[in-house]
Amino acid sequence: MSGTSEGPGSAADSTRPTVTERHSTLPVGRSAAELHDYRAAFDAAHLAMAVVDRTGLVVAANHALALLLGGEPAELAGRPAAELVDLAAETRTWQAYLEVLRGRQARLRCTRRLKHPDGHSLWTEVTLGPVPGTQDVLLSVADISDRRDLQARLRHLQMHDPVTRLPNRALFFERLSAALEASSYEHGGTGRIGLCYLDLDGFKAVNDTLGHRVGDRLLTAVAARLTHCADQCGYGRSGGHLVARLGGDEFALLVEDSTGTEQLADLAKSVLAALQEPFDLAGQRLSVSASIGVVERACEGTSATGLMQAADTTLFWAKADGKARWTLFDPERNAHRMTRQALSSTLRPAVDRGEFALEYQPLVDLESGVVRGVEALVRWNHPQFGTLTPNRFIGIAEEDGSIVQLGQWVLRTACRQARRWQLDHPSDAPVFVSVNVAVRQVWDSDLVRDVAEILADTGLTPQLLQLELTESAVMGSAGRPLQALQALSDMGVRIAIDDFGTGYSNLAYLSRLPVSVLKLDGSFVRGFRYEEGAHPNPADETIVEALVQLAHRLGLTVTAECVETAGQAARLRRVGCDTGQGWLYSRAVAPERIAEMIGGPAYGSAPGHGSTPPPLM
Template identity: 70%
Template structure:
C-alpha cells in the first residue's frame, strides 16, 4: 500500500512523524496500546478491517481483515508502519491537518476516501474513518472496501456521459470538459496558449436518411461518422492531446480543441473533417453520401464562457448552412453584431409602439407646374433608446416579418391623419394638403384596413380625399380577392390609392385600368439620370421610359409623382414631359410637422 519495502519491520525501525510525543518511548507506547486478551481477540477476529494508531501516527495494532485488504497473505506486518504514508492521509494539506488534530486528541472523527495500491498490484478504493478511542492513547482507523461501489458508479457515469449509438462523449460530458477548459487559471504556469477552439457540425440532409431508410440505418451512419471524426481528431493530436469528439444530439457533433494555437489550426481541422466525410459510407453494402456544415469558433479562454462559445458556434453553423452547406464558416464578430442588432430590433418592435418610441417626419410633395405644396408623405422614424434615430429601411422589413407592421401601421395612419386634420384647422385660409401613408401588404391581409381607415377618418375628422395610401407595385399588381376588394372599398370611400416605386416590379400598365389606382410614383432610379445639360446628360433609356409611363398614365386618368428629385434640371425636364408632382431633396428633406406648418403659413 505504500512505497516502503515489504517484509518484517519493527516499530523501532520506523521514523515517527513530527507529531510523536517526545516523553513516551517506543516500547512504552506499544505496551500501553496493546489490546487486552478479550478485547484483543475480538479486535483481531472482527470482519471489519481496523488499525490502531498511536499518537505519533505509527500503527500499533492491525487485525486480519485489515491485513487481507491492504497486503494480502505472506507479506510483512502492518504494525510499525506510518499510517499516513500507508493510507495516503498526507497527500493534501487539509486532510493532513485534520488527521493531526485527531492524533492530538480532537474528539471529532475524520472520513476520507482513497485509492490505494494493493501489494498484489491492483488498486483498491477504501473509505477510511479515523475515530478517537476515549481513555486511550490510540485512535481507531476503520477501513471499508468500496471498490465494487466505485466500479458501479464509474459504470453508471459512463452510461450517463456517453452516447449509446456512437459511444462518444455526450452533451453532458462535453459541457463538463468545456467548462473545465474555460476555468480561470486552468492554463496558468503550464506554458500553454490559454486559448480554446470549437468545431460545431451538423450533417446536411441526415433527416432524409432517417425518413427514407429508417432510424436503424441512420444510427449506423452516425456511428460511422463518429469513427471518422475520431480519426480526424487523432490526426490533429498536439502537445496537450487530441480534440474531444462528442455527439451533442441528433446529427450534431462537436470537436473541442483545448490549448488551440489559433484559427488556422481550427480551420485545418474543419477542412480535414469535411474531406473525411466526402467519402461515401459503406453500410453493409449500401453506399450513402453525406456532407456537413461546420461552425468554427476560436478565442482566448479569458474572453469566453461555455454559453457564449456555444452561442457563437451555433450562429456560425447557421451561417455555414445559409451560405450553401457542405462548408465551414469562421465566426465573424461584425456579422454577428449585425445579427444581434437585427434580433434586438425585432424583439423590441411591438413594445416600442406602446412606449411611444416612434415619430413621423413629413416630406413635401410639390406641384411641378408652379412649385406649390400639394401634399406630404408621412415617413416613420424609430427613436431607439440604444441605436438612436432609425430610418424605415432598418426596421420595416422586420416588422413585416413578425407581423408587428399591423400595429405600427395603424399608429402611423392614425398619427398622420390627426396631424393632417390639425394643419387643416390651423390654416383654414389655404388649400388643405393631403397626407400620403405607406401601407404594407400584410396590413391588408392581417387586419381590416378598410374598417381601420373608416374609424380613423371619423375620429380625426379628416376628409377622405385628404388621405392617400401608398402600396408597392409588386403588392398591387395581380391583386385578387380580399386585397382587391379592400382597395376598391377604400377608393369608393374617397381615399386616393398610389402605387409606390413604380417601374421596379411588374410594370404592367394595362393591368392598372382594372385597379382603383389614382397615382403612380415613379421610382427614383429613373429620375436620378434624368438631366439636361452637357455635364450630366440624360440617359436615353431613362428618358424614353419616363416619358412613356407619364403619357400612358395620363391616358388612364392617373397623376404621376416623381421621387428623388434633386436638381433643377431634373425638375424642369419632368415638368416639360407632363409629370404632375415632384418629391425629393430639391424641395425638402423629411421634416417635423412644425416645419410643414411654417410652409403653410407662408402661403397666406
C-alpha cells in the same frame, strides 16, 4: 503497502505526534471474558480495522487489514497509520487526522487509492473515529474498488452517446469549461481555444426516407471520420481534439491550445472533404455534406455559453450562405445581428414609450410648384442607437408582427397632423398625407376598420389620406387584401403603388385593383441627369413617358421619386409627370417646416430655377 515518507506526514513534521508511551487498547470496566470476545470479533471481522493510539501508531490490526494491505497483523503493529493509508498526501486530510488523534474532531472519512505489494491498485474508503472508553481511535478501511468501477462505467454511459460512442453534450461542456479555466494554461499553453460546430445538411431526409437505423449508421460513420480528422490534425497538449455529438446531427470538435484561425480553418476544410466522400452503409450509398461554424479566440474573458452562442450563430451563417461550407465568426456581422436582436426585443414597448416620431417629405406639383401632399416617414429615436430610419427596423417589425401596432400609431399620428395643417391654413388647399402600409397590416389587422376609426377620430376627410403599398405586395393581393383595398377605395382613400417599375411590372393588375397613384422608382429618374457631365439615358425617358401616358389613360396620377435637380424636374414635367418628391424640394422634415411650405411654391419646381439643390435639412 507503500506510504508517504515526506510532506505533512514525514518524520520531520514537527506537528506529528511522537511515541511517548503505549497504553492499553482495552475498554475500561470490561471483564476479561468480554475483552476476549471483543478481541475475537475484532480479529474475525471482514472489515479491515486497526486500533491507533494518540501518537498515530498502530496498536493492533486485524486479519482483514493485513490481507488488504499485504502481510501479517503483527507486522502492522507499531507502524504509523498515516503511512499505511496515505493520509499525509493532502494537507487538509492530514490536519483533520491530527484533530481526530487529539480528540478535537469526532470523525474523519476520506477516499484513498492504495497500492498492494503485488502491484495492483485499489480504491478504499478510510474512516477514523474514537474507541469508547479509551484514548485510541479505530481505523477502518473498506475496499470500494468494485463500487468505483461501477461508478466509472455508469459515468461513461452517462457522458457518452450510445449511437456513436462519442462524448455527449454533458462531457463536452465539462471539458470545455475545464479548458477555459485560466489555471489550465499555466504550463506553456497558448491560452486560446477553438471550436468547429457542425451539423449535416439534409440529415432529416435520410431518416425520413431510409429509416432511423440507416440514419444511426450514417451518424456512426460520420463520427468515425470526424475522429480521424481530429487525430490527424490534433497536436495539442491532450494529444488530439475532443470530438463530441451534441445531439441529433450536431457535432463539435473542440481544439484546446489552439494556435490560431489557420489551424481551425484547416480542420474545417479536412472535415468538409472527409464528409463529401460517399458512405457505403449496408448496401446504401449515401452522400452528405455539412455546414460548419468556426470560432477561435482567447480563453481569457470567454465563457462556455458565449463560445457556444458564437458557434451557433456562425453555423447559422454557414447555412444561410448556401450550406456545404465553413464560415468563420465575424465580429462585425455578429454586431449587426446583435443590434437587430436588440431592436426586435425593444420595438413593441418603444411605441408605448413614445420613442417614434414622424417626419414629412413634400409631394410637389411639377407644374405649379405647390405642395400637394406629404409622405409620412417614421423615425425611431432609440435611446442606445440614436435616430433610426425605417430601413433599420421596418423589416424587423414586419417579421415579428409589431408592424400592426406601429402602423396604427403612424396612421393616427399622420392623419392628426394633416388635419392640424388643414385647420391652421383654412385659406389654402389642404394637403393630403401619404402613409406606407405593409401587406401584413392587411392580413393581421382590420385595416379598413382602423382607417375608418382614425379618420372619424381625427376629422380628416378620406380624400386627404393616401395609402402606399409596394408593387410586389399589391401583386399578391387577392381575397382579403383585395377586398380591403377595394373597401378603402370605396371609402374615398387613395391607393398608391410605391417603387413602381422595380417589381413584377405586371400591368394587368392596374385594371383590376383600385389604384389611384403610381410612384415611379427613383432608378428611372436618376437617368434624367445632365449635370456634372452625366449623359441621360434616352431609354429611361421613353419608359417614363410611356408609363405616364398609360397611367393617365387609366385615370391614374404619377409621382416621380428621388428628384434631385431642376433639370430632372423639367424633363419630368415635359413628359407629363404630375408630382415630384425628392431632395430638390426637401428632405423629410418636421411638421413645422411643412407648415411653412403650405400655400407657397417649393424650391426648384417652377421654370427658371437653378439646378443646385437647397441646403440639406
